[in-house]
Amino acid sequence: MNKIIRVATGILLFGSIWGFSECIVGDYLRSANLPAGAILTGIFAVGLMGASRILYRQPGMQLGMGTIAAFMRAFNPFGACILCASIAIFAEAVVFELIWLRLSNDIIRKPHISASAGITTAYTCFVVGCVVTQVLTPLVATSRFYVENLLAFLPQTLSRALIPALLGSVVLPVASILTRVDISRIRSSLYYPATLAISALLWLVVVLA
Amino acid sequence: MKKEKLLLLGAVLVLLVGIGSTIYVHSTEAKTDKIEVNGKAYTIDQIFFIAEHRTLKLSDGNFSGIAIDDFIKKIGIPNYKDKKYTFVGADGYQKTVEWKDLEKGILLKNRKVVFSHLPKQYWVKDVVKIEVVE
Numbered sequence: 001m002n003k004i005i006r007v008a009t010g011i012l013l014f015g016s017i018w019g020f021s022e023c024i025v026g027d028y029l030r031s032a033n034l035p036a037g038a039i040l041t042g043i044f045a046v047g048l049m050g051a052s053r054i055l056y057r058q059p060g061m062q063l064g065m066g067t068i069a070a071f072m073r074a075f076n077p078f079g080a081c082i083l084c085a086s087i088a089i090f091a092e093a094v095v096f097e098l099i100w101l102r103l104s105n106d107i108i109r110k111p112h113i114s115a116s117a118g119i120t121t122a123y124t125c126f127v128v129g130c131v132v133t134q135v136l137t138p139l140v141a142t143s144r145f146y147v148e149n150l151l152a153f154l155p156q157t158l159s160r161a162l163i164p165a166l167l168g169s170v171v172l173p174v175a176s177i178l179t180r181v182d183i184s185r186i187r188s189s190l191y192y193p194a195t196l197a198i199s200a201l202l203w204l205v206v207v208l209a
Numbered sequence: 210m211k212k213e214k215l216l217l218l219g220a221v222l223v224l225l226v227g228i229g230s231t232i233y234v235h236s237t238e239a240k241t242d243k244i245e246v247n248g249k250a251y252t253i254d255q256i257f258f259i260a261e262h263r264t265l266k267l268s269d270g271n272f273s274g275i276a277i278d279d280f281i282k283k284i285g286i287p288n289y290k291d292k293k294y295t296f297v298g299a300d301g302y303q304k305t306v307e308w309k310d311l312e313k314g315i316l317l318k319n320r321k322v323v324f325s326h327l328p329k330q331y332w333v334k335d336v337v338k339i340e341v342v343e
Contacts, residue, residue: 158230
């Protein structure tokens with residue numbers, strides 16, 4: 001029971017950090033004319049999902065994080081297309097879960113393997129996130145979808161995904177340091193107030209921003 | 210061991226796909242300052258001379274350009290209300306919209322198309338072609 005509650009609060013915390021980065025950091029990146037989507041996927045999405053998976057070792061957790069982050073993105077109506085961003089965040093979480101279905105912390109400890117996992121995860125998350133939004137957003141917004149538009153967009157997506165892939169090759173080996181951390185050893189009296197307070201603060205900033 | 214090999218192979222594969230796609234995108238990028246509409250090329254100045262101007266007041270600022278629907282009417286596209294319009298960017302990115310969408314759309318001086326009612330993924334940058342589709 002204690003583990004379930006720990007994981008649930010972990011989902012809330014990591015999902016809130018992810019959502020916060022999508023809303024606040026993403027807007028700064030966009031206003032600085034930087035490739036926001038690629039950086040958010042390569043650093044924040046893959047970094048946070050990888051770190052949480054390594055820390056909690058709980059499959060399915062990242063799907064919950066994606067739901068929280070997508071929900072938070074919907075609360076922050078500034079910057080890029082809200083609908084596209086929310087759909088992309090959730091799609092990235094689904095892809096991460098599928099890729100990491102059979103990955104364990106033992107494998108991730110090796111730097112060249114964690115770098116490879118980072119490249120594959122970030123690249124696939126970015127591509128699938130883009131494709132899913134290119135299909136779903138027109139359907140939701142206009143009820144129309146043209147497959148030729150998607151096919152013309154594919155080479156660009158596959159090309160742009162190189163940036164998150166390279167970022168993922170650095171971020172995941174860094175996150176793999178967390179394999180030495182045992183989250184269950186953190187005292188409940190510190191863990192729960194800290195995770196809940198940080199999550200509440202992040203939500204407050206995003207809603208008021 | 211098998212998982213490790215698969216991960217390495219997957220990483221090499223996606224990097225090769227990414228590099229190949231980057232080369233393809235750069236080699237096929239259109240380098241023109243004109244916009245081809247239904248087979249005829251126009252400069253942005255010509256388009257701004259032909260069509261009436263329109264300003265869109267959106268939550269993230271005001272955008273001023275020409276009314277695309279007015280431009281399409283004036284260049285004499287037959288049965289223009291029944292057609293679809295595909296905006297193609299220099300990098301190959303494209304989006305298809307209907308006539309009712311054009312009525313809420315503008316083309317900016319920097320060749321970016323903006324629609325007040327559609328998500329931003331419809332805002333094609335560096336438009337080089339507007340295809341009229343049956």
